Amino acid sequence: MTLHQTVFGCDISKAFLDIFDPRTRRFLRIGNTSEEIEAFLTSIKDTNCCLIMEATGVHDRKLRHALATHGIAFSRLNPLQARRFAELRGQFAKTDRIDAEGLSAFGAIMKPAVSQPPCAERERLAALARRRDQLVELRALEKRHRAEADDPFIVADLDAVLATLNARIALIEAEIDHYTRSCPDLAEHQSRLISAPGIGKITALTLVAHMPELGTLPPKKISALAGLAPFNDDSGPRRGRKHIRGGRRRVRNALYMAALGAIRANTRFKLFFQAIANRSGSKKLALIAVARKLLTVLNAMLRDKRTFA
Incomplete structure (x- = not known):
């Protein structure tokens, strides 16, 4: 600073x-x-x-x-x-x-680091992404209500609400797609991210909207920002298991799901997952490690302006 x-x-x-x-x-x-x-x-x-x-x-x-x-x-x-x-x-x-x-x-x-000036384009994209997340959350809640309902009137009402939410989500997604295409930098970043295994349009949108630092920070800092960096839990002779904490929950959740896709789609990530799982005895820990490795790869892709290889 x-x-x-x-x-x-x-x-x-x-x-x-x-x-x-x-x-x-x-x-x-x-x-x-x-x-x-x-x-x-x-x-x-x-x-x-x-x-x-x-x-x-x-x-x-x-x-x-x-x-x-x-x-x-x-x-x-x-x-x-x-x-x-x-x-x-x-x-x-x-x-x-x-x-x-x-x-x-x-x-x-x-003397904290100076924050980057706000980017109007990315802030609007983040607002659109948040609104989509809100509607998707509402839809998931109503789907649970629909599964539990048996009164015909309530079922019909829930079906109408779900149809409305589906239409609103589709409208928001169309606006996101149109807006992203109109902003060359955002479109380029999203295109590069989607080339990686496990990264779909929604995950790429989440990263572009909620992690503008991607491609500008070293691996350890970007992992900590996403809440995927392991922290020691040691005291005296005791060596506790490392834990992740903090960070941006929405980004972390998106990367967690992307890691599942990467394991299925890419041999390198699959072998990495199996090695960590066998060594640690924990598939959850191995999946978090894959999410962190995937984030590191994505960070390097944007930094070097290249697609996944």
Whole structure:
């Protein structure tokens, strides 16, 4: 991270941004609106500064895009990191102001990596992918209800709802396909990913939409980002089994299913799976190892701009 003289902390909610200025030790609350964000960033754009925030889903969207427009560096933290840092400092109380000051202190001490500016194309694709996932989840729930229903009226109602959900999912998928084709970079990435065994259109969509870092990070970091990196569990002479944790659940789930397909479709992945399973005695562990290996291969494919071979 580039050294910045001023590290602002910003706690974000749906309605407000609470900002801590370390130069004056004062707090500023502004509305989470484009106009008020623009006015604040204009007032600090000539300073050597960085803004630290927690990743808050959609509520930080206006701020991130405005920061990118002004060329102001920012870092989005995992909220768990910020909470653990506050506890390390002995700060157990939690208010918007306390959180903003804590984020500023985290940035000044830990110097986190600067986040990449948002990409409007990829963010829209991610929004479409999330909406598709929501509808698919609703359809799965209604299918379970349909399997348990025996009243003719309820069965008919469930069939009507399922037909509607099928139509909406098809419409979303058509829009995703059209939008991806209209964005050359997204289309290229998706095409390369689909060339790998076990990677279908939906898995490729999930990776392109929810893992923009793919192809830009080393294998260990990209595995950790997906929640597929093994962590030691040792203490003294005890050597515990390594476990995966954290990361992006939607990406991890997609890669887990893709690993099943890769084992069936490709001899190299099948032999790798069998070797790990025989050595560890756990097929689940072996499948996770295949998912991690598959992710490493996909990362190299995008990095080197090549298809699977």
